[in-house]
Amino acid sequence: MANNRLLFVVLFLFIGLSIIIVRLAKIQIFEHDNLSFLAERQQNKSENLKAERGIIKDRNGVVLSYTKDDISFIVDSRMVNDRNLKKISDKFSSVFGKNSSAYVSLIKNSDKNVVIEKKASHEKALLLKDFVADGLKEVEDYTRVYPYGSLASHILGYVDEKCHGVYGVEKSFDKELTGHDGMLSIRKDVLGRMVTVNEDESVQSSSGDNIVLTIDRTYQQILENELANGLEKFGGTSAVGIIMNPNTGEILAMANNPTFDPNDFSKFTDEDRRNRIITDPYEPGSTFKAFTMSMYIDNNLVNENEVINTENGNWKIPGAVITDAHKTPKLTVKEVLEYSSNIGMAKLSERIDKNSFYKYLRDFGFGSATSVDLPGESKGMLKLPEAFSKYSKMYMSFGYEIMVTPLQLITAFSSLVNGGNMMQPILVSKITDPQGKVIKENKPMVLRQVIKKSTSDKIKEFMVGVVENGTGKNARLQDVLVGGKTGSARKLIGKGYSKDHHSSSFIGFFPADNPKIVCLILVNSPVIGKDGGLVAAPIFHEVAKQIIDYDASIAPEKSEIQRKNEKIQTWLASVSNDGGGIEYMDVPEKRDSGTTAGKISLSGNSMPDLSGKSLREAIAFFNRAGLKYKVKGAGSVVWQSLEPGTQLNKGDACVIKCETAKKLNKINIR
Numbered sequence: 001m002a003n004n005r006l007l008f009v010v011l012f013l014f015i016g017l018s019i020i021i022v023r024l025a026k027i028q029i030f031e032h033d034n035l036s037f038l039a040e041r042q043q044n045k046s047e048n049l050k051a052e053r054g055i056i057k058d059r060n061g062v063v064l065s066y067t068k069d070d071i072s073f074i075v076d077s078r079m080v081n082d083r084n085l086k087k088i089s090d091k092f093s094s095v096f097g098k099n100s101s102a103y104v105s106l107i108k109n110s111d112k113n114v115v116i117e118k119k120a121s122h123e124k125a126l127l128l129k130d131f132v133a134d135g136l137k138e139v140e141d142y143t144r145v146y147p148y149g150s151l152a153s154h155i156l157g158y159v160d161e162k163c164h165g166v167y168g169v170e171k172s173f174d175k176e177l178t179g180h181d182g183m184l185s186i187r188k189d190v191l192g193r194m195v196t197v198n199e200d201e202s203v204q205s206s207s208g209d210n211i212v213l214t215i216d217r218t219y220q221q222i223l224e225n226e227l228a229n230g231l232e233k234f235g236g237t238s239a240v241g242i243i244m245n246p247n248t249g250e251i252l253a254m255a256n257n258p259t260f261d262p263n264d265f266s267k268f269t270d271e272d273r274r275n276r277i278i279t280d281p282y283e284p285g286s287t288f289k290a291f292t293m294s295m296y297i298d299n300n301l302v303n304e305n306e307v308i309n310t311e312n313g314n315w316k317i318p319g320a321v322i323t324d325a326h327k328t329p330k331l332t333v334k335e336v337l338e339y340s341s342n343i344g345m346a347k348l349s350e351r352i353d354k355n356s357f358y359k360y361l362r363d364f365g366f367g368s369a370t371s372v373d374l375p376g377e378s379k380g381m382l383k384l385p386e387a388f389s390k391y392s393k394m395y396m397s398f399g400y401e402i403m404v405t406p407l408q409l410i411t412a413f414s415s416l417v418n419g420g421n422m423m424q425p426i427l428v429s430k431i432t433d434p435q436g437k438v439i440k441e442n443k444p445m446v447l448r449q450v451i452k453k454s455t456s457d458k459i460k461e462f463m464v465g466v467v468e469n470g471t472g473k474n475a476r477l478q479d480v481l482v483g484g485k486t487g488s489a490r491k492l493i494g495k496g497y498s499k500d501h502h503s504s505s506f507i508g509f510f511p512a513d514n515p516k517i518v519c520l521i522l523v524n525s526p527v528i529g530k531d532g533g534l535v536a537a538p539i540f541h542e543v544a545k546q547i548i549d550y551d552a553s554i555a556p557e558k559s560e561i562q563r564k565n566e567k568i569q570t571w572l573a574s575v576s577n578d579g580g581g582i583e584y585m586d587v588p589e590k591r592d593s594g595t596t597a598g599k600i601s602l603s604g605n606s607m608p609d610l611s612g613k614s615l616r617e618a619i620a621f622f623n624r625a626g627l628k629y630k631v632k633g634a635g636s637v638v639w640q641s642l643e644p645g646t647q648l649n650k651g652d653a654c655v656i657k658c659e660t661a662k663k664l665n666k667i668n669i670r
Contacts, residue, residue, distance in 0.1 A: 050140050051179030053163055054208030056156060056170075058217045059252075059429060065146050065156050065170070065262075067163070071125040072141035073117040077110045079135035088133050092116060095127050119143050144170075150259045152220050154275040155213065155374070155427070158262035167265075167273065169211060169428070172373050176431055179208030207434040214250040214429045219243055222546045223253040227521075230539040231257055234504075235527025240277050240406050241543070246414035246509065246518045248444040249423030251372075254407075278372065281380040281403035282522075285489025286340045286471075286532065287413075287507050288399035290463060292349065293337050294416055295360045298455040301351040304334040304462070308344045315343045317391065322346050325488070325531065326471070337462045338470030340486060346394035354385045357393055363450045364412040365422060366404055373427045380404045399489055410520045412450075413507050416459050417483070417515040420451040464512045468563075474537035475508050479558040480548055483515075484508025484540070486532035491525065501525040506536035510544055511555050519543055607654070609644040610637040615658050628653035635659050 056065035075088060089103035096117060103116055117124075119141050128138070144159045157168020165174035227239045243253040256276055260268035274280070296302040313327025326339045336344030349357070361367070367382030381403035383392060395401040404412075407425065415422045423446060430441040451459075463483035466472045471486040487505040490497040505522040509515040521536040521543070529535045548555050610618050618637050622629040630653065641655040642648075 050142060050163075051181050052142060052207040053144065053159070054177040054179065054434070055210045056177075057210065057212050058215050058220075059213060059250075060216065061212075062217045064148065064152060064213070064217070065144065068143040068145050069122050070119040070141050070143045071122070071138050072115055072119060073128070073136065073138050074113050075107050075110075075116050076113050076135040076137075077107050078112065080107060081134070084134050084136075088116075088136055091128070091131055091133075095124060096120070144262075146262045148217070149263065150261045151217070151224065152215060152254070153260050153262050154256045154273075154277070155215065155254055156262060158265040168275070168374060169213070171375050173209075173211050173428070173431070177208040177211065180206045209439060210432045210434065210436075212429045212432065214252065214426050215254065216252050218550055219253040219547060220255065222550070223519075223543055224255045224257070224259070226539050226542045226546075227255055227257045229542070230521070230523060230535070234523060234529055234535045235525075236504075236523045236535075237525045238276060239521070239523045239539075241522070241539075242277060242406055242410045242520045243543070243547075244410050244414055244425070244518045246418040246423070246515050249411070249414065249425045250429070250444070251425055251427050252517070254427075275374065275376070277406045278370075278374055278377040279405070281378050281405050281408075282503050283400050283402065283489045283492070284404050284409055284505065285399040285487040285503060286342075287409065287485045287487030287505050288402070288404075289337055289340060289345050289397070290416055290459060290485045290507075291361070291364055291412065292345060292357075292397040293333075293462065294451050294455055294459045295352055295357065296333075296348050297458050298360075298451045299352060299356070302333045302348060304332060304458070306333050307331070308333060308336055308341075308347060310336070310341050310343045313343070315346070317394075320391070322394070334462055334465060335470070337485070338465045340466075340471045342398040345397040349393040349397040352393070354388050354393055357396075358382075358385045358388075360450070361396075361402070363422065363448060364415065365408055365447075366402065366412065370405075370407055370411055370425050372407060372425050377407075378405055380408055399487065406520055406522055410507065410518055413509075413520070414518050415450050416456060416463075417509045417518065418456070419453045420449050420456045422447045422450050460509075460512065460515070463509075467508065471531070471533040472506060472508070472537050474533055475506055475540045475544070477510070477541065477544060477548070477561075479560050480510050480544075480555045481512035481561060482508050482510045482544065483512045484537075486537060488531045502530040504530055504532045504535040506532045506540045508537075508540050508544070510548075511558075516554050517544070517547065605648050607640075607642045607644055607646040607648055610640050610656060613637050615656075618656055618658075622654070630655040631658065632656075633658040 052069070053067040055063055055067075057063055073092070080088070085104060085107060086100075088107070089100040092098070092103050093100035106114055106116055125138065142163055144163060146153070146156060146158075153168075155168055157165060157170040157172075159170050160166050163178075165171040165177065170177065223241045223243060227241050230236075231239050239257045241253070241255045242251065244251055254275075254277055256274075258272045260272045265273065293302075307330050310324060310328050310331050312329050313324040315322045322342050324339075324341050324343050326341070328339065328341070331339060331341055331344055333344070333348070335341075336348070361382055367380055369377045369379040371377075383401065392401055411423065411425045423444060426442050426444070428442055431439045433439055460483055463485055464481060466486070467475050467482050467484055472482075472484050475482055475484055484507055487503070487507070489503045490499065491501040491503055492498075493501060501524075503522060503524055504526050505520065507518070507520040509518045519540055521539045523535050523539070526535045548558065608621070610621070613621075614636055615631065615634055619629070619631075625648070627648070632655070635658045637656050638659050639657040642652070
């Protein structure tokens with residue numbers, strides 16, 4: 001009996017041992033490779049070390065965009081028992097101020113990894129530095145921060161949840177900003193807890209490169225503030241502005257309104273986020289006259305004192321009528337620009353052939369993208385010469401039948417005032433590595449010379465006249481001379497041009513004798529006023545004034561400008577508003593022997609009283625005295641801007657108003 005029991009035990013042990021041997025053989029021999037792989041995968045883990053995104057700065061080193069080193073906390077609910085659950089929920093409740101039951105519910109309702117705190121601040125994460133619990137881990141979860149909110153948002157752009165650039169400079173330089181992720185090699189125990197870090201197999205992350213922009217944060221703030229103020233004052237659907245250094249092509253500020261906050265970009269519409277400066281071409285209207293006038297000057301096709309018949313503001317051509325806002329019978333070539341005459345520009349356009357006309361526009365960069373460092377740029381629209389109609393040159397001469405972006409316009413305009421050189425617009429000054437070493441630097445680059453320097457000097461002189469004498473007077477500064485051009489264009493709505501919606505603009509430069517700043521202001525569909533001189537020029541004035549006050553290097557020798565004959569400007573404004581006409585011309589110093597000029601004589605060197613004198617007598621006097629003059633109406637003189645007894649100087653101008661005898665008793669001039 002005992003032997004049987006012994007035999008049974010031996011047999012049982014033999015069978016058990018055989019099973020173990022077979023199992024070990026299977027594990028060690030047949031399944032060795034597979035099980036080794038599974039063990040290796042379970043115990044050795046690699047975790048991604050996300051690279052910190054590079055910084056974006058302004059030209060002075062002010063940080064406009066950076067990455068905050070936030071931490072997200074994750075719990076693997078499969079590794080958490082009741083004791084650990086209470087431990088985790090109580091600790092996180094004390095740090096973040098939430099109810100512990102919220103964490104309990106979050107973890108219990110998940111069957112795998114769950115984020116219990118997303119993008120916790122670095123300060124909060126430090127409070128949990130020494131806290132350890134099974135199933136709890138922390139991961140770097142960077143947050144992109146734009147410390148000035150909406151400032152320069154259309155330039156900077158924004159990033160998505162994975163910190164990839166999707167707009168603006170963030171997108172254009174996403175590769176440079178992103179850097180290179182690292183890898184942390186760790187060994188875990190059977191419960192998934194970290195035991196050791198394998199330093200030899202770990203790879204450190206490297207931060208992205210830094211981008212230094214050409215913009216100035218203060219310039220940008222001034223521009224954005226004044227665009228907002230302008231829209232509030234004049235109304236409108238939107239407004240844009242650009243400030244550029246015409247000598248280098250550097251963009252110093254670029255602003256859109258409406259705007260958006262890249263910290264919360266999803267709360268804003270695509271319309272708010274669109275950078276209209278590069279994406280929205282428009283018909284520029286009268287600002288374009290500066291370019292066409294420069295063509296005529298560059299080819300010696302005009303003389304500034306040549307008189308052009310401006311048809312009293314209405315010129316009928318087959319199938320259309322070209323009109324002027326300031327209705328005048330005659331203007332000199334210079335005054336065609338000063339008073340923004342469509343008729344004058346249209347007539348002058350007949351002097352240049354269409355191929356030359358087109359070549360100049362191409363050389364100014366119209367019809368081509370500027371290749372600025374921003375995504376989504378439009379190239380505008382410029383017809384080929386073979387597509388020109390009979391009147392295309394006429395319409396294009398004053399800014400219709402051509403589409404330009406605001407960036408194209410200001411880049412081309414810079415060549416008008418910098419000596420004729422077309423510059424490559426620059427938005428990114430340089431790219432540096434995290435240690436500050438320069439990797440790439442964008443230096444000013446001349447693309448080509450469009451017009452001669454002498455032409456540039458002359459068109460600058462003309463545009464100073466626009467501000468001092470013509471439609472741009474609201475852009476004038478008290479102590480710095482400004483030049484520029486106004487623009488007003490009807491917007492194409494549907495199949496026709498709207499009478500109610502306009503693009504109102506002003507583009508100007510200062511100081512006029514040595515331009516360092518060019519600024520474009522464009523307001524779409526203003527409610528109060530439509531003319532660029534009434535809407536955009538005042539905004540330009542405020543921007544220019546504040547820039548000069550902020551940056552002493554722009555106009556270091558500013559002094560108050562002594563302007564004579566302010567009554568002329570007041571009177572011209574009233575004429576512009578009531579639709580009256582003006583004849584304004586330069587008069588040669590010669591005597592008109594066929595008049596009774598002898599009846600009007602100078603007393604010493606002072607202005608005589610012209611009241612009651614005929615227009616013919618008055619003009620004869622001006623000829624003899626070598627004075628410039630402006631005339632409104634016909635008949636006898638009823639008012640003069642230079643009062644009797646005023647001391648006269650060479651080059652003075654006088655405005656006279658005349659009426660026929662039937663109207664004399666109805667006039668009350670003050």
